[in-house]
Amino acid sequence: MASLTSLKVEKRLLGRQAAEAIRASIMSGALPPSERLLEVQLAKQLEVSRGTVRSALAQLAHEGLVRQVAFTKWEVSGTSVADAWELYTLRAVLEGFAARVAAERGTPEERRELEAIGRRLVQSVQAGHYEQTTELDFQLHQQIVAMARHGRLADQHRVILQQVRFHMVQAGFLPHDYEQYVAEHEALIKAVVGGHAELAERLARSHNDTEVEVLSKALT
């Protein structure tokens, strides 16, 4: 009975559940950017009170998925080119630092798990499962962040990563050059597992930098 107390505290808070529901709709693309969100309407649909909806919307605003115009409206956020630059540069910095600390502090188990994810990623690419590949890519980077055991870093990274996914949905994510992609990942994993902190940071940053180039080209 060591590690099974987690789903209680969070699940019964209606505000969080409401936020999850709305977040899912936004991330799936069902609610497009600039879509207006009415408190009363959401309250009816979710069968909760307006106050609960407001707390949910406040959370989503903090996550950057929703924008509040005071006394006027709530709406789904859009992502401009400048936003994309912010997201990918900041992601690069955070993941670079995470890779450095992970290389320094990661446990043997965590390193093995990282390698396992890497192998699954390679298999997924070879099998041509693009959707699963994207998922494994995120999982890989999250594993590196988790290895750093840095709560605040993890929090900030989670928010940024969610916005990256949101942006991908909007922009219509295009799977691109997977060969270089996999090669970069493997080098990064090797550096983290091998405990080469500086190298790991450099690789993680440049890895993301190549992505930002691809995306800024795709958006101009």
Place this chain on the structure above:
Amino acid sequence: MASLTSLKVEKRLLGRQAAEAIRASIMSGALPPSERLLEVQLAKQLEVSRGTVRSALAQLAHEGLVRQVAFTKWEVSGTSVADAWELYTLRAVLEGFAARVAAERGTPEERRELEAIGRRLVQSVQAGHYEQTTELDFQLHQQIVAMARHGRLADQHRVILQQVRFHMVQAGFLPHDYEQYVAEHEALIKAVVGGHAELAERLARSHNDTEVEVLSKALT
């Protein structure tokens, strides 16, 4: 009638005002860590409704100044040694990146303003005005972040910096070796103003690293 539209939208939202009031009490040390915060009591003191207090507390929880124990209580956050490590390492990373981008993108005016703050800082140190020196130090780093013109970076940095200040209040900030301090600042300013991006990042990071060493020693 050009520039007088600013004080409207934010200031009159009671939730924000309430958050400001509570935040000020916490940052001043009037509300010490682990101090319990009762919704009804705060509502009476601030003369607002409980709902408004809750939105204020939720905001402060996002900022890390307050902890929510679901269905049980709100309390002022404490700062452990591990927290201090997180704060200072993350601050180093964010300000390092900010210094890099500031060196690349800062306008001439912004560079002059940065130098001006640097001069004021030196004067303040020489005059022995420790409190003012601390203030100018924060101002200097915020100017560098502002020069990066990176909204998300600025947001995250603001939160971290506030927690750093909070931690300083708790730990009883001790002004230490100011000579090396000033020398580091001057080198950093020079690098940013001179547009030496890589150097600026390195200096900003190592600058914070020396601080984390001092503080981790002071706390053990």
Place this chain on the structure above:
DNA sequence: CGTTTGCATATTGTCGACGATTGATTTATC
């Protein structure tokens, strides 16, 4: 015709009271 003023309306902001839920404390029972 263009501009300004005022009004109608929709939406968010705030309030206060109420019951439900939860965690901690105290009491009762064995």
Place this chain on the structure above:
DNA sequence: GATAAATCAATCGTCGACAATATGCAAACG
């Protein structure tokens, strides 16, 4: 004395109402 049940205080969530505000439209005015 240990365990179970009752009690209590605080938060969580709901509801209904009203106030504050922004926006669009229409009337008044030049």
